[in-house]
Amino acid sequence: MVTNPNAGPDVSVARGVVARFEKQYAVYRRKKQVTMALFGGVFALCVIAALITTKFSLWTLVEGIPRASEFLARMLPPIRLGTFGQDFSAWYWGAGEWFNSLLNTLLMAYLATILGTLIGGAISFFAARNLAHNYLVYWIARRVLEIARTVPDIVWALLFVFAFGIGPVAGVLAITTHTLGAQGKLFAEVNENISPLPLDGIRASGGNWFHEMRFGVLPQVLPNYLSYTFWRFELNVRSATIVGFVGAGGIGHDLFTAVQLLYFADVGAILLIIVATIMAIDMLSEKIRHSAIGKASFSH
Amino acid sequence: MTSQLIEITEADIAEERARNPGAFAAPLRERMKAWMAWVAATALTLFCLHRFGFLSGDFLHGVAKFGDTVISQMFPPTGYESLGMFLKAIGETVAMALLGTLLGAVVALPLSFLAAKNMTRSRPIQFGTRRGADLLRSFDYLIWALIFVRAVGLGPLAGIMAIAIVEIGTFIKLYSEAIENLDRKQIDGVTSLGGNGMHRIWFGVLPQVLPMMLSNTLYMFEHNVRSASILGIVGAGGIGFLLGDRLRAYELREACLIIILVVLTVYAIDYLSKFLREQLIGDHKRREPIDDAVQV
Amino acid sequence: MALKIEKLSKAFGDLVAVNDVSFDVPAGQMIGIIGRSGAGKSTLLRMINRLADPTSGRILVEGVFDAPVDVAKLKGKRLRQWRAQCAMVFQQFNLVPRLTVMTNVLMARISYHPTLRSLLLLFTPKDRAFTIRALQRLDMVSHALHRADELSGGQQQRVAIARALVQEPKILLADEPIASLDLRNATIVMDALRRINREDGITVICNLHLLQTAKDYCDRIIGMRKGEIVFDGKPSDLSDAMAREIYGVGEHGAGEPADDDVELAFTATQTSTSAAAEPGHEKVAKVG
Numbered sequence: 001m002v003t004n005p006n007a008g009p010d011v012s013v014a015r016g017v018v019a020r021f022e023k024q025y026a027v028y029r030r031k032k033q034v035t036m037a038l039f040g041g042v043f044a045l046c047v048i049a050a051l052i053t054t055k056f057s058l059w060t061l062v063e064g065i066p067r068a069s070e071f072l073a074r075m076l077p078p079i080r081l082g083t084f085g086q087d088f089s090a091w092y093w094g095a096g097e098w099f100n101s102l103l104n105t106l107l108m109a110y111l112a113t114i115l116g117t118l119i120g121g122a123i124s125f126f127a128a129r130n131l132a133h134n135y136l137v138y139w140i141a142r143r144v145l146e147i148a149r150t151v152p153d154i155v156w157a158l159l160f161v162f163a164f165g166i167g168p169v170a171g172v173l174a175i176t177t178h179t180l181g182a183q184g185k186l187f188a189e190v191n192e193n194i195s196p197l198p199l200d201g202i203r204a205s206g207g208n209w210f211h212e213m214r215f216g217v218l219p220q221v222l223p224n225y226l227s228y229t230f231w232r233f234e235l236n237v238r239s240a241t242i243v244g245f246v247g248a249g250g251i252g253h254d255l256f257t258a259v260q261l262l263y264f265a266d267v268g269a270i271l272l273i274i275v276a277t278i279m280a281i282d283m284l285s286e287k288i289r290h291s292a293i294g295k296a297s298f299s300h
Numbered sequence: 301m302t303s304q305l306i307e308i309t310e311a312d313i314a315e316e317r318a319r320n321p322g323a324f325a326a327p328l329r330e331r332m333k334a335w336m337a338w339v340a341a342t343a344l345t346l347f348c349l350h351r352f353g354f355l356s357g358d359f360l361h362g363v364a365k366f367g368d369t370v371i372s373q374m375f376p377p378t379g380y381e382s383l384g385m386f387l388k389a390i391g392e393t394v395a396m397a398l399l400g401t402l403l404g405a406v407v408a409l410p411l412s413f414l415a416a417k418n419m420t421r422s423r424p425i426q427f428g429t430r431r432g433a434d435l436l437r438s439f440d441y442l443i444w445a446l447i448f449v450r451a452v453g454l455g456p457l458a459g460i461m462a463i464a465i466v467e468i469g470t471f472i473k474l475y476s477e478a479i480e481n482l483d484r485k486q487i488d489g490v491t492s493l494g495g496n497g498m499h500r501i502w503f504g505v506l507p508q509v510l511p512m513m514l515s516n517t518l519y520m521f522e523h524n525v526r527s528a529s530i531l532g533i534v535g536a537g538g539i540g541f542l543l544g545d546r547l548r549a550y551e552l553r554e555a556c557l558i559i560i561l562v563v564l565t566v567y568a569i570d571y572l573s574k575f576l577r578e579q580l581i582g583d584h585k586r587r588e589p590i591d592d593a594v595q596v
Numbered sequence: 597m598a599l600k601i602e603k604l605s606k607a608f609g610d611l612v613a614v615n616d617v618s619f620d621v622p623a624g625q626m627i628g629i630i631g632r633s634g635a636g637k638s639t640l641l642r643m644i645n646r647l648a649d650p651t652s653g654r655i656l657v658e659g660v661f662d663a664p665v666d667v668a669k670l671k672g673k674r675l676r677q678w679r680a681q682c683a684m685v686f687q688q689f690n691l692v693p694r695l696t697v698m699t700n701v702l703m704a705r706i707s708y709h710p711t712l713r714s715l716l717l718l719f720t721p722k723d724r725a726f727t728i729r730a731l732q733r734l735d736m737v738s739h740a741l742h743r744a745d746e747l748s749g750g751q752q753q754r755v756a757i758a759r760a761l762v763q764e765p766k767i768l769l770a771d772e773p774i775a776s777l778d779l780r781n782a783t784i785v786m787d788a789l790r791r792i793n794r795e796d797g798i799t800v801i802c803n804l805h806l807l808q809t810a811k812d813y814c815d816r817i818i819g820m821r822k823g824e825i826v827f828d829g830k831p832s833d834l835s836d837a838m839a840r841e842i843y844g845v846g847e848h849g850a851g852e853p854a855d856d857d858v859e860l861a862f863t864a865t866q867t868s869t870s871a872a873a874e875p876g877h878e879k880v881a882k883v884g
Contacts, residue, residue, distance in 0.1 A: 039579075047402065050395030054456035054537065061461075064452035071451055111348040114341070150563045152530045154442065158547045163366035168352045169359065201690030201756070204645055205763055206680030206707030214715050215703055219694040242442040245534060246544075249352075252443075256534075259446050267447075271439070278438040305726045305764060316725040322741050323698050324724050 075268030092269055098254055102273055104168055105250035106281075108243075109236040112172050116179025116236075117229050120145070123180065124187035125213060131191055145188070149181025153239050157248040168249030175239050179232060186228050187221070194220045230289045237281050241274050370552065379546075379554035386542065386558055390565050393538035396459045396531070397524040403460065404467025405517050411468070412475030413501070419479060429472065436469030441527045445536035456537030463524050463531075474516045478509045515577050522573040529562045597623050597659040597766040597799065599644070604653030604668075606639050613639040615823035617653070621767075626793040626800045628810030628831075631820035632843055637803040640820070641769045643668075644801070645684045646675055660766055680707040683760035685789075687772035689752040693745035697736065697755050700744050701727045704762035723762075730758040734788055750781025757788055761796075768792065770802040774809070786813050807839055 050056075079087040092098075123141050125131050132138035157174035164170045199216035207215070244252025251270060258266035317324050325331065349355050379386075413419045415429035444462035452458050487504035495503065532540025539562060546555040599621035606614040614636040621627065629637045642648040644655060646667060655667040660681050661674070670678055683704075691700045705723045706714040731737045734754040739747060744755065753773060760768050770789060774782035790813050793800045804810045810817050811831040819827030819834070819842035827838050 046398060050398045053392050053395040054399060054460060056399060056457060056460065060452055060457055064448075064457075068448075068451040071447070107348045107351065111345060111352070114345050147563075150526075150566055151559060152526060154530045154533060155543065155547075155559060158533075158544070159370055160366070162370050162550075164359070164362035169354065169362065172348075172352060172354075195693075197686070197688050197690040198692040200647060201684075201686065201692070201759075202703060202706070204647060204679055204684035204686075204690075205704050205759065206676040206678075207703070208676060208711060210711055210715060211703075211706050215692055215695070215699075215706075219692050222694075238438075238440050242440045245442060245446070255443065256446065259450060262450075271443070274443070275435060275438050279434065282434075282438075305722060305762075308722050308725050308729070312729075313721045313725040316728045317721065320728055320737065320740060323728055324721060 074264035101251040109240040112175035120180035120184035127188040128191035145184040153178040166247040171243040171248030373552040374556040377557035389539040397528040400463025403464035408471030415476035416479040433472035459531040459536035600656040628814035636823040683765035691744040767799040
């Protein structure tokens with residue numbers, strides 16, 4: 001082997017560095033492998049425990065397939081091209097009532113979005129760390145929003161049905177409660193991200209707290225508020241389709257009854273109405289969101 | 301030079317108004333538009349309030365009743381002797397969420413490649429998969445649960461299936477968006493080394509999107525624990541079954557205990573999931589798009 | 597209107613930002629406060645406007661309210677009235693980004709109307725005409741209907757000064773008004789402040805980073821160091837040795853490089869003077 005005598009020490013130093021690196025890298029890899037194996041093991045155990053807890057059996061699932069497909073087949077009654085009008089109107093025999101329920105569903109979602117956003121928006125000013133002056137008020141506001149949001153809307157619906165009876169009022173209140181919790185939290189986060197400089201400017205001109213909120217905060221947060229509100233409306237339409245399961249109004253009530261009574265064709269018809277509505281609302285809302293918020297001017 | 305407001309005369313005002321009309325009032329069209337939007341929204345709100353009976357005395361009666369016979373009947377919570385049963389049901393709820401999410405993720409993973417524009421050349425297949433995913437997502441968990449209870453019977457299996465079906469839709473959307481946003485160069489690198497389609501996915505795509513997918517999946521698991529807690533109301537297993545049962549039997553104090561347990565579980569799972577996301581992928585901050593994609 | 601600051605102090609925890617400061621402000625003066633960043637200049641101004649509350653001391657004001665008043669003790673409505681009389685211009689302009697220039701300036705009138713009226717933006721035509729006149733003085737009328745965040749920094753600062761004018765203040769505080777601006781805009785803004793002081797007789801107190809700017813524009817200079825006043829007199833009386841003390845030069849060991857801060861304060865001196873001779877300067881001087 002030919003070696004340059006001058007290069008000797010350099011090479012050995014370099015070798016030392018490489019060796020040290022290799023060693024460290026090996027340790028690092030080993031550590032990572034152990035962590036991954038540990039996570040994997042725990043995860044596998046969790047899955048096994050879950051399978052046992054739920055008595056999950058593929059067999060039941062496979063058995064269910066023919067039943068489900070029969071279910072599906074009966075949901076779509078035969079519609080022949082020749083007698084399309086008759087067949088279709090026979091399928092949608094309950095159209096009048098269903099579309100009335102659908103209208104109620106949409107109006108419930110609208111009203112709950114408006115009410116929940118107004119209340120949640122008002123609370124959000126107290127639940128933002130940078131705007132609330134009193135810690136107790138801040139703490140209470142946060143807890144109220146948390147409870148309203150964490151308890152599922154269907155549970156609120158069950159509770160409201162006790163007090164307000166069967167019907168859309170309970171549904172509106174349930175969705176409103178959930179909405180105010182969710183909107184309040186999101187709005188509070190938006191509020192916490194605003195620039196404090198305009199507020200100083202308004203205070204320095206002799207403005208009071210209301211002026212600071214109206215002119216300093218609102219113009220900064222309104223675009224986000226609006227986009228969250230449209231998005232919340234989309235979610236609330238979905239919620240409004242299910243609160244009827246427990247008697248809180250809307251098309252969910254018709255769907256629940258049809259399923260209970262095994263009127264498969266009705267189930268199919270109602271599901272089709274729901275899916276068409278939701279897709280239409282999603283598309284419409286997205287369009288409005290993009291056009292309205294882009295050019296919105298809040299100056300005058 | 302006018303330096304005091306008091307010196308401004310009517311003539312000055314008229315002069316300035318003529319020169320800068322926009323500074324005195326927005327154009328009539330714009331004002332009308334804004335005004336009509338406000339009127340329409342308010343009118344629709346009032347119409348809803350009237351239609352649903354919020355404006356009648358019955359509503360106030362209901363408010364009083366809610367305070368007297370619902371809230372006051374919930375406290376203090378009781379039913380500690382059934383705590384073991386409740387906790388078991390909560391375990392079942394978490395298990396349903398875990399299996400449902402896992403099943404959804406496993407089915408959605410291959411389909412998400414079909415739904416990604418940069419992976420599937422056939423537009424109809426790509427578009428069809430996306431729309432199919434939207435279709436699955438547009439029904440609430442509870443609707444699927446109601447249907448699956450009829451198909452596979454009462455119990456957690458119906459709940460697992462309901463969650464899995466909705467998640468297939470959600471994960472196809474989330475995963476395919478992640479795939480569409482990936483860095484083309486790394487895939488080209490694998491191709492240039494002579495890799496085939498499978499290699500490209502395995503070495504080029506997965507390493508890039510896996511952290512994002514894991515994070516999304518954990519986040520949806522967290523979300524699904526909330527969903528799973530109510531599926532029992534229509535008979536699809538979990539704590540919701542007991543909750544619905546107690547509520548329908550007007551056992552509000554026990555129902556209250558269950559609600560508290562559910563809320564605590566949700567918090568615990570939130571923390572666990574956040575911890576895992578930080579540990580596994582160093583995902584410290586929550587991703588906004590995910591928050592947008594699901595109901596919080 | 598006369599202002600008398602007596603033994604004013606402000607502490608943030610253990611840190612004393614302003615320490616036992618006293619000085620008189622006669623009506624109509626233009627005062628420059630100089631010093632390194634962290635010398636307490638900003639805190640001092642914010643205390644006078646009461647955006648910050650003094651820890652101790654008095655701020656006596658004559659000729660604003662019917663009787664002499666200690667501003668340091670004002671609360672509620674009277675405090676807001678004081679703030680309206682004591683306009684403030686900030687380094688970052690502090691305009692509301694999404695609102696138009698017009699609305700931003702009209703905001704100066706909020707304290708003159710009942711809250712509900714001003715919240716609904718129901719300002720009088722007189723307010724609006726006055727606002728336009730103020731914008732005219734700063735050559736900003738053509739931007740009246742633009743959003744504030746569409747403007748350049750210099751333009752935003754001019755809008756902020758117009759807002760201050762529409763408040764019809766007795767005194768105008770400017771907290772580093774040109775620190776975020778380029779030289780041309782800095783000159784425009786300083787000229788505008790000077791003109792307001794001369795033409796309207798409004799007292800101006802201006803925090804400045806640059807020594808030369810203060811010398812060029814102010815009747816009187818107050819030098820602050822570590823929260824205390826170390827110089828108070830005419831610009832001509834400010835010796836180089838004094839300036840060095842204000843900026844803390846010579847405190848470091850001989851081998852140590854000078855503080856960035858000081859470097860900036862002195863080197864900018866030449867550029868600032870040369871900017872004053874630029875043609876842009878004269879053009880702006882004609883405005884209003």
